[in-house]
Amino acid sequence: MALRSLTTWRYYFTPIRQPSPVEMVVNLAFVIPRLLIQGVLMLLDQLTMRATQRAEYLADREAARAASTEAAVTLMDQLLVTDSLAVLLRRETNTVALAGLSSAGKAKDQADEVWARLTTYMAAIPAHDYERKRRAGARRGHSVDATHPPTHLRRDCLLASTPTEAAVLLDDSRQQRITAELARVRSEVTWRIIRDGIEGQ
Structure with missing residues (x-):
């Protein structure tokens, strides 16, 4: 849920391509929030990596039990x-x-x-x-x-x-x-x- 929410927020803060002068200001204003969101996403990814990999090993064990x-x-x-x-x-x-x-x-x-x-x-x-x-x-x-x-x-x-x-x-x-x-x-x-x-x- 946290990953999905952060990914959604990152999407909303994505810079506008070929911006107008006003949109350039908006892009500049969004730099810090975007970097913060990206940093939290990377941190969350690192924190959950072990649990994700452990889940794969457990899934392999269940596959071995079944087949x-x-x-x-x-x-x-x-x-x-x-x-x-x-x-x-x-x-x-x-x-x-x-x-x-x-x-x-x-x-x-x-x-x-x-x-x-x-x-x-x-x-x-x-x-x-x-x-x-x-x-x-x-x-x-x-x-x-x-x-x-x-x-x-x-x-x-x-x-x-x-x-x-x-x-x-x-x-x-x-x-x-x-x-x-x-x-x-x-x-x-x-x-x-x-x-x-x-x-x-």
Whole structure:
């Protein structure tokens, strides 16, 4: 709530671009309040950073309880290859866009094929490639974003704790229901990416 309020106030104190003479005076009058708000925001960010990162570690522990430690660690590894996966996704959707599928209906027909190729790509990544990515990530301090702890530390934390088995198990029926529920969204996401590719050509 505090972050949202301060961010809103910072927005209101943002300098006016290409100001008139009167607006230049307003911009000057807002300099000190803007700097104060920015300083408090930075301080609040630093004070809450530890709690935010602790929450990520706790979320990882809950993920391990739900899906097993092994599955949670595998997810950490997969986070390291998202860049190459994004490149592949863009290439696949550009291929579909270049094929002239310029309508949502036609593009959505290709969604399953695009995601199947992405799944095949992920399954084909060799273990030594993950190891290489882990070492590179540890050197560079790879993290999902600025609020997340480094991925290699999250992975190490999971491995250091007592291994757990999955508390949530999927049978075929539940898996089919989940797949059916996500099918429409998956098609919609594919179409949006393809549409962006078409518009960018």
